[in-house]
Amino acid sequence: MAKVAILFDAFRCTGCRGCQVACKQWNDLPAEVTHNTGSYQNPPRVSADTWLVMEFREVDKGDNELAWAFGRHACMHCLHPACVSACPVGALYKTDEGPVLYHDDRCIGCRYCMLACPFEIPTFQWGAGLFEGAEIKKCTFCIDRLSDGREPACVHTCPSGALMYGERDELIAVAEGRIREHPERYLDHVYGKDEAGGTSLLYISPVAFEDLGMPELGSAPIQEDTEDIMTKATPAVLVGMLVGLGGLYWVVKRRQEMMGKNGGSGRQGDREASS
Amino acid sequence: MIGRIALRRPPISPVVVVLGGLIIFAFVVAMIRYLNGLGATTNLNDNTPWGLWINFDLLCGVALASGAFITASMVYLFGGEQYRPLLRPAILTGFLGYLMVIVALLVDLGHPERIWYLIIFWNPHSVMFEVGWCVMLYTFVLALEFSPLVFERFGMEAPRRLIHALIIPLAIAGATLSTLHQSSLGSLYVILPDQLHKVWHTPLLPLMFWLTAVAVGPAMVIVESIISSRVFRRGLELDLLGGLARVIPFVLAAYIAVKIGDLAGSGELGLLTEWGLESGLFWLEMLGFVLLPLVLFSLPAVRQSSAWLLFSALLVVSGVILSRFAVGLIALGKPEFAASYVPHPLEFAVTIGVVSAGIVAFGLVARYLPLFTEYAASPTAK
Numbered sequence: 001m002a003k004v005a006i007l008f009d010a011f012r013c014t015g016c017r018g019c020q021v022a023c024k025q026w027n028d029l030p031a032e033v034t035h036n037t038g039s040y041q042n043p044p045r046v047s048a049d050t051w052l053v054m055e056f057r058e059v060d061k062g063d064n065e066l067a068w069a070f071g072r073h074a075c076m077h078c079l080h081p082a083c084v085s086a087c088p089v090g091a092l093y094k095t096d097e098g099p100v101l102y103h104d105d106r107c108i109g110c111r112y113c114m115l116a117c118p119f120e121i122p123t124f125q126w127g128a129g130l131f132e133g134a135e136i137k138k139c140t141f142c143i144d145r146l147s148d149g150r151e152p153a154c155v156h157t158c159p160s161g162a163l164m165y166g167e168r169d170e171l172i173a174v175a176e177g178r179i180r181e182h183p184e185r186y187l188d189h190v191y192g193k194d195e196a197g198g199t200s201l202l203y204i205s206p207v208a209f210e211d212l213g214m215p216e217l218g219s220a221p222i223q224e225d226t227e228d229i230m231t232k233a234t235p236a237v238l239v240g241m242l243v244g245l246g247g248l249y250w251v252v253k254r255r256q257e258m259m260g261k262n263g264g265s266g267r268q269g270d271r272e273a274s275s
Numbered sequence: 276m277i278g279r280i281a282l283r284r285p286p287i288s289p290v291v292v293v294l295g296g297l298i299i300f301a302f303v304v305a306m307i308r309y310l311n312g313l314g315a316t317t318n319l320n321d322n323t324p325w326g327l328w329i330n331f332d333l334l335c336g337v338a339l340a341s342g343a344f345i346t347a348s349m350v351y352l353f354g355g356e357q358y359r360p361l362l363r364p365a366i367l368t369g370f371l372g373y374l375m376v377i378v379a380l381l382v383d384l385g386h387p388e389r390i391w392y393l394i395i396f397w398n399p400h401s402v403m404f405e406v407g408w409c410v411m412l413y414t415f416v417l418a419l420e421f422s423p424l425v426f427e428r429f430g431m432e433a434p435r436r437l438i439h440a441l442i443i444p445l446a447i448a449g450a451t452l453s454t455l456h457q458s459s460l461g462s463l464y465v466i467l468p469d470q471l472h473k474v475w476h477t478p479l480l481p482l483m484f485w486l487t488a489v490a491v492g493p494a495m496v497i498v499e500s501i502i503s504s505r506v507f508r509r510g511l512e513l514d515l516l517g518g519l520a521r522v523i524p525f526v527l528a529a530y531i532a533v534k535i536g537d538l539a540g541s542g543e544l545g546l547l548t549e550w551g552l553e554s555g556l557f558w559l560e561m562l563g564f565v566l567l568p569l570v571l572f573s574l575p576a577v578r579q580s581s582a583w584l585l586f587s588a589l590l591v592v593s594g595v596i597l598s599r600f601a602v603g604l605i606a607l608g609k610p611e612f613a614a615s616y617v618p619h620p621l622e623f624a625v626t627i628g629v630v631s632a633g634i635v636a637f638g639l640v641a642r643y644l645p646l647f648t649e650y651a652a653s654p655t656a657k
Contacts (some may be wrong), residue, residue: 047321067385082466088403089389089396108392109385111324112403116466124323124385130461133313133383215469225285226466230437233481234405234455240450245352249443273279 003079003200004098004146005168006155007175008072010205011185013162015040015054015070019154023052023074026142026153033228044267046073048137050124052154055213071212074154075121075139076192077101082223086116089137098168098200099141106249109134118196118215141200151246168200175204197221283409291638294631301628304621306384311384316621322608323616332379332458332626334599336372337410338488339592342499343369343417344453345492349519351446360512360521363424363646364503365496370417371633376410379629402462416449419430424644458486460565472553473604474546477537487595490526493519494591501585503637509647517578523591527569531561556601564594571641572595 032050034043040055055071068208081100084092091106092113113122128134142152150156151165164171172193179186186219191209192199196216205212221229308316315557319326344366349355366451381387423588438445461484464471497516504511523596523624534557538544547554578584604616640646647656 015478047323085398085400086403086466088398088401088407089392090398091396106389106392106396107386108389109387110403112383112401112463114321114324115470118469120322124324125312125323126319127312129312129315130388131308132312135387217469222468223466224399225468226462227461229465229478229481230402230405231399234459236625237458238451241454242447245348245447245450249352249447252352256354 002097003168004141004150005077005166005200005202006141007164007166007171007202007204009162009164009175009178010070010072010159010203010207011162011182013054013070013072014160015056015068017054017160019072019163020050020052020054020155022153022157023139024050026145027051027140028175046121046123046138048123051137051139057211057213059207059211065206067110069207069211072156072201073121073213074201075141076196077139077141077224078196078221079199080197080204080223081176082116082118082196082222083113083122085110085174085221085227088112091120091192095143097146099143099146101140101143102136104133104135107136109136111136116222118217126178168202169204175202179204193197194219211252291635294635297624297631298628298635299623301631304624304628308382308625313383316619318616318619318621318622318624320615325603325605326616327618327622327626328379328383330600331596332383332629333376334603335596336376336379337456337460338484338491338595340369340372340376341453341457341488341492342495343372343492344421344449345419345489346448346496347446351443352450355583358515360648361496361500361515363487363648364499366417366420366645367424367637367640368495370414371636373410373414373417374636375462375629375633377414378632379626380410382625394656402459402466405455405459406463409452409459411450413452413456416445416452417467419445420449424646425641428644440627453488456483458482458485459565459566461602464607467607470608471602474538474553475602475606477541479533479537482533483530483537483598486526486530490523490530491591491595493523494588497588498592499585501581501588503641503647506638507641510580513579513580513581513584516581516584519580520572520584520587524569524615525571527565527572527591531565531569534561553601555598555604556605560594560601562595564590568594597636603618 005153017029022080024031029051032043032047036042037044038085039056041054043050043053046053052072052074057069057071058066059069061067076097077100079094079098081092084094084100087107088110089098089106089108090098091103091108094100109124111124114120114124122136123138124136125132125134142150142154145152145156145172155163155165158266162172166174172190175190175193179188179190185206187206187208189204189209191203191205192201197220203209203212203214210216304316314541315320317326317328342365344363346358349358350362381459382388384390390407393404393411398404423435423438426432426438445545458481463479464476465478465480496519500512500516503509535544538547547557568587568590570584571590576583577587
């Protein structure tokens with residue numbers, strides 16, 4: 001099945017936040033009470049009520065002039081999602097088409113996904129009690145629109161062509177084509193092509209990806225080590241402990257029996273009281 | 276045979292009244308949390324999803340409950356029959372420790388009513404899956420290991436004999452589950468190579484968590500024995516505690532070797548010379564809470580003095596608490612979020628209430644069940 005993806009072109013982005021608003025509208029997300037943080041960026045980060053936040057940063061262009069850098073902060077829909085690997089009950093899952101989705105009726109609310117995500121995307125409904133049922137919230141890739149043959153709301157609303165929806169392989173080709181065509185505009189790197197094993201969101205940018213708020217990640221999936229621990233080390237320790245401790249018990253018992261036969265010298269005296 | 280020791284205490288002491296008040300207050304806070312959500316009673320937020328409860332009640336609670344499996348292994352598997360007088364209080368401390376972990380978890384989980392979903396929905400790739408299963412199974416093992424006290428008290432011979440017959444498999448299962456569980460709490464943080472500071476992040480975290488749990492097990496038995504001997508005015512098994520303490524320096528030495536070896540292996544030893552919060556915590560733990568108790572426990576004079584034993588054991592306990600907070604809270608997360616979480620007073624209230632309940636439960640068991648067995652002190656003890 002074709003893998004869907006979104007290409008974000010930070011050069012074309014004007015920071016209008018149409019995507020942020022469209023996301024809220026389509027997903028019926030309520031407004032948030034926020035505070036001025038001294039930036040156009042608002043709210044300060046994604047939350048249960050805001051699944052997409054445009055980050056506003058000013059960066060030095062190198063000639064003592066400041067330039068805006070607009071970063072897009074929302075679920076990257078990783079090809080090897082750490083949140084899915086971390087979820088103990090399989091509430092978060094990866095679809096064949098690409099989107100990372102969530103069974104709200106399975107989640108036990110342990111919030112390990114929030115910790116595991118390198119992009120700090122999953123958020124929690126802190127204000128919901130037992131009766132409302134607190135859930136993990138994050139971008140769904142507009143799966144309801146996708147299944148209806150439409151593109152995600154953020155892409156649909158973008159007026160400057162900074163967002164593009166399509167097949168992942170094709171979008172990588174588009175991104176690399178733009179970099180080749182305008183090397184003066186872009187850094188020679190497609191963020192998300194290999195990061196953390198690859199993501200469904202692909203970014204190209206004129207400024208360092210760090211300045212867009214993206215973490216520096218290797219090309220190995222985040223969960224490589226833990227999955228090794230779970231699938232290799234844990235079974236080995238389990239079997240090793242059972243066999244080793246059983247064997248040790250047998251050896252110790254044999255030795256004590258032998259010592260008992262030999263007249264019970266040494267530590268034997270200590271054992272009389274309780275056995 | 277095992278006899279009972281009559282404990283002399285007034286029926287209701289002021290301490291119990293205070294503890295009861297703390298328990299009731301924590302209960303009220305938990306109700307508010309269930310009604311209005313975690314945001315109403317905690318300072319947890321999307322930057323810091325795990326706070327005081329996970330770090331203290333869960334990470335530290337599980338580590339400090341390790342005395343049960345260490346003592347049970349020594350008595351039943353390693354031929355340390357002489358340590359049997361320490362066994363029942365150690366099992367009880369572990370059992371109550373795990374029950375406290377579960378209570379705290381039920382307050383912290385977003386959907387506590389679904390905790391049993393771990394049994395029906397499996398994701399064997401998740402470390403949390405292993406953590407959940409180990410908590411469930413080991414609590415069950417501890418309950419069985421504890422049950423003879425109840426059976427004895429009420430003269431139920433048949434079930435007591437059944438547990439007695441199963442005690443070796445139970446001890447093996449307990450040690451295995453504990454090893455998996457203690458280490459898996461460390462594995463939880465292996466998935467955070469980018470968020471956890473390099474001084475503290477390593478794929479060897481599970482080994483480190485296990486080693487510190489093995490070291491703190493005997494230390495907790497020492498603390499629990501010395502304190503309970505004073506509170507309940509019973510004799511102290513000083514020579515046994517001294518024997519138990521001999522193990523600790525070896526484990527701490529292994530821990531130092533793994534810590535230093537790991538940083539050397541990944542070429543990150545230089546990070547320790549860069550002054551910062553994370554490297555400072557490393558040095559504080561290594562020198563004050565690992566090396567110092569290692570030296571102290573190696574001295575015969577320390578092992579023969581209950582005050583020094585208690586002090587050294589508390590150093591080990593503090594070191595484990597420090598290391599758990601370092602990994603789970605302090606060295607974790609983006610620097611710009613560092614100040615975004617300070618535990619809410621009501622979070623402390625729940626933690627204090629849960630610990631109070633554990634203390635009261637220990638007192639009740641000590642009074643009504645055959646917890647402390649008769650022990651003839653050898654001439655070397657005071």
